[in-house]
Amino acid sequence: MTNVSNKILQGKSAYITQGEFAVDCSPTVVISTILGSCIAACIWDPDANIGGMNHFLLPNGPQVLESDSSSFGANAMEVLINTLIRSGARKNCLRAKVFGGAEMCRGLTDAGSRNGLFVLSYLERENIPCVGQSLGGNQARRLEFYPESGRVRQKLVEDACVTEVIPVVPASNELELF
Template sequence: MTAISEKQNAGNRTYIAQGEYAIGDGEEVVISTILGSCVATCLWDPVARIGGMNHFLLPEGPAMRSDVSSFGAHAMELLINSLVRHGARRERLRAKVFGGAEMYKGLTDAGTQNGMFVLSYLARENIPCDGQSLGGTLARRVEFMPALGKARQKLVPDASLVVEIVPVTEQTSDLELF
């Protein structure tokens, strides 16, 4: 087995987008994604040498939405359950987490909420977090080698333009429209 994915992969390299996840067990397998305020969790079992990555948008969402894999708790369970179905042991899982940037200053704190959610989820589930890169204002490109438990990130400087949302104040003028 090399890459197992919920989506079509390109050989040993799989790109995941928001709401997706992929797992793999070959040393040549690489799973990648690009994150802003979203969070990616890389989980692996060092004994079974299998791991995977998810990419979620928000900690929670409406229960009736069809894209529930875009939300934290569901995305985490999908990834964990898939790893266990393919030979990982839940009690041996290790994690590394990335993302949660503040991409739009003053508009939302979704990135912070995502980071807090994933860390509290891992603590609650007794999954050790061996590494994290959360917060900041830069987007990240993350690559994960699931069989080895190795991850690397590259900050994306072109995304460093944090947009500051300034509230519009009502202005008065001598112009009357009718």
């Protein structure tokens, strides 16, 4: 019953990347990913023993792409939740754990924090309790999600490069001669 984007894995473990998701109910399946500023939402129904994980880049994309791109939060969350429900989960039983949103390049962008705020707000609006989270910081994360039980293992990636962006002072129009 595993679905990764549009690939059927037939109960095998899956690695997902940006814009992908996976859903399964097998106790032997592990869904994994690596995150920086991206977000992964691990959502499962503990009564139906089914769960799934997505991996999205930003809360919102260009207006033209929002309705058909799983790289953006609203669509990624909707696709995952709808697939879980079609696969036998009940919405009122869903639980979530969310990960990611790191600041990988200091001073360059606030994408990680915006992603974290988005996913928590989305879950609250959908009345899906967030029972665990690891958001923010400045380290990448490696995740392993066991969809049948909702268990997640996280390992911080020590060797991920965190760069500090130093602002460039724009040149003036003044000319100085020595």
